[in-house]
Amino acid sequence: MTVDHSPTVSHPSQTAPKSQPSALALTILLLGGFITVFDLFVVNVAIPSIQAGLGASFAEIGFVIAGYELAFGVLLIAGGRLGDRHGRCRLFALGMAGFAVTSLLCGLAPDATSLIVARLLQGATGAILFPQVYALLRVMYDDAGRRRAFGLLGMTLGLAAIAGQVFGGLIVESDLFGLGWRIIFLINLPIGIIALLSARIIPESRSSEAMGVDWPGIGLATTGLLLLLLPLLEGPNTGWPLWTWASMTASLVVLAAFLIWEHLVASGGGDPAIDLTLFRNIGFSAGSFVVLLIYSTSTSLFLCFALLVQSGLGLTPFAAGTLFAPASVGFVVASLVAPKLVTRFGNMAIAGGALVYAAGIGWLIVTAAGLGEEAKTSALLPPLILFGFGQGLSMTPLLNLVIGYVEENQAGMAAGFISTMQQVGGAFGVSVVGIFFVGILASDASEGISRATRYADAFSGAMIYNFAAVLLAAALITLIVRMRRAGQ
Missing domain, CATH: 1.20.1250.20 (MFS general substrate transporter like domains)
Known part of the structure; x- marks a missing residue:
């Protein structure tokens, strides 16, 4: 959630x-x-x-x-x-x-x-x-x-x-x-x-110091991301033809052009979409990558889970939504608890929350892998609750940690960029996880494996990316918290 x-x-x-x-x-x-x-x-x-x-x-x-x-x-x-x-x-x-x-x-x-x-x-x-x-x-x-x-x-x-x-x-x-x-x-x-x-x-309100909108920069960023995401989504279905590799290469060129443009706008006294000086702070740079990693695991899991329980196991949309509801409740409860844990144990509690999140994903992987034709979907409830709880423990305080690395006069810009990383991370996660999900589903189909088992295998295999991404995020959070303690 x-x-x-x-x-x-x-x-x-x-x-x-x-x-x-x-x-x-x-x-x-x-x-x-x-x-x-x-x-x-x-x-x-x-x-x-x-x-x-x-x-x-x-x-x-x-x-x-x-x-x-x-x-x-x-x-x-x-x-x-x-x-x-x-x-x-x-x-x-x-x-x-x-x-x-x-x-x-x-x-x-x-x-x-x-x-x-x-x-x-x-x-x-x-x-x-x-x-x-x-x-x-x-x-x-x-x-x-x-x-x-x-x-x-x-x-x-x-x-x-x-x-x-x-x-x-x-x-x-x-x-x-x-x-x-x-x-x-x-x-x-x-x-x-x-x-x-x-x-x-x-009541209407506006700012007397409103910044301008960097439309060329936004256009370059959007084009670059589309050129990256499109081949990642289409590649598994089309056998990775030449255009997919050309598109990914072009995305790197366009995104590099975006960075150059942002530097030129800032140098000329304009209002860039992103202030590149933010990334001189190692804590903020690493934290931004952590946000992208963490949020890349959320939307992709929802998508694959919906396909698993509906297309694979035959649940109705309402039954599927009800099955996932406890994870949402776990997220809300953890979101209320997380600030208190950070106050009590410091920012290292966020890394602990990420490990709980990873444990929930790992448990889901193991549970889903054991599902078959006579699947009891109630077995998914405990790992889903742990998943939602861990997500709330890690996501809720993470944004304050990352934005806390920048100066107060840059906080607005940093918050806007982190919001963007949340959404771009979600889109990126769907693209990457789809590579594994589609590949495993197609491989199992060629071997005559049952529909329920195919989707269970695809879900479990695809979620290995999510598990690894959250573990990496936990390690990076630990690193940047220790750097902050050391005064770096």
């Missing part, structure tokens, strides 16, 4: 309302945060139905998920800056309208390609919408009200993740109006319209 979204850039110098905002204004903002996270999780339980309904390959359904995360991630910083410059309430309303329209496009998609494009657009509108929620909560309330508002936001995002799994499975299985999986997107339309019409009661 992944619901930690660190806030993007928000400048202290801003025009803000003096009157106490209404409860309805807070509700509308929380609703905006809810639907962006809900739509990330609800797709997980619907993926097997989407795959069957559209005849989609693993690469295509992988891009349905990864495309949303990628567009969301690379545009988060731009969304925050646009709100600072042009008005956060205005951008919130624009984001809600865009999210509703793109959700409609997702629900009406006639084929996998159309759905992928619609999800990319949906992720982009989510990136316009989501930063305004954080920024508006900051400027609408005093310190006491802000703590309460952000507490409610955290609870809302946690509930959105759980609802996405359980309620999402229920509405897919209910086949409302004969729409099947399409209803998970179409329900956003009335929600978006209601929120859009109500957004006028949210």
Whole structure:
């Protein structure tokens, strides 16, 4: 379960309302945060139905998920800056309208390609919408009200993740109006319209020191990441033809051009998308890589797990969502406990949380490997709970640790970049894990192995990457915490 979204850039110098905002204004903002996270999780339980309904390959359904995360991630910083410059309430309303329209496009998609494009657009509108929620909560309330508002936001995002799994499975299985999986997107339309019409009661605010948006830099970063992710997703299905290697090579060239461009923009006194001086700090650089590693394991596990229990073991979408719900509860409980553990034992507790997370993944691998035709899916519950608990122990305090390595005047930029790493990590994880999942599934099919065993083998084999990635993350966390203690 992944619901930690660190806030993007928000400048202290801003025009803000003096009157106490209404409860309805807070509700509308929380609703905006809810639907962006809900739509990330609800797709997980619907993926097997989407795959069957559209005849989609693993690469295509992988891009349905990864495309949303990628567009969301690379545009988060731009969304925050646009709100600072042009008005956060205005951008919130624009984001809600865009999210509703793109959700409609997702629900009406006639084929996998159309759905992928619609999800990319949906992720982009989510990136316009989501930063305004954080920024508006900051400027609408005093310190006491802000703590309460952000507490409610955290609870809302946690509930959105759980609802996405359980309620999402229920509405897919209910086949409302004969729409099947399409209803998970179409329900956003009335929600978006209601929120859009109500957004006028949210007081407007903007920053007098808003940074510009580095559109060429964002374009280079997006192109480079797409050139990398596309061959990683398509390669296993197509036998790794020449174009896949050419695309990955081109991605390195484009990403190098992105770094050069960012340096030139900063040297010329402009506002780069990423301040490269952040990476002079070894702790922040290593921590950013840890964030990418940790978050690469989350979305990929949800995807493969949904395929295992639905396509492999024959569970309904609702049963699959209900099976995963205890992991979400474990995450929420651990998220409440984690700050206290860090206070009591220091930042090394985060490395301990990562080891618990790895133990949960390892237990899932062993349990899934033993599943067969007479599989008792209840055996998956204990490792799922440990998985969710370990995820909460490690993810929740990790962001504060990493951002803590930079100077206060760079904290906004660092938070925006770490938010991007969360989403890009999720997209990257789906791509890498897909290589193993598809390869094992195809290999077992050629040997005449049963469907349930094929999917169990594919899940267990693919999750070895997740297990190794979290162990590496735990080792890196230990290293950077010791470096900090040593004063380096």
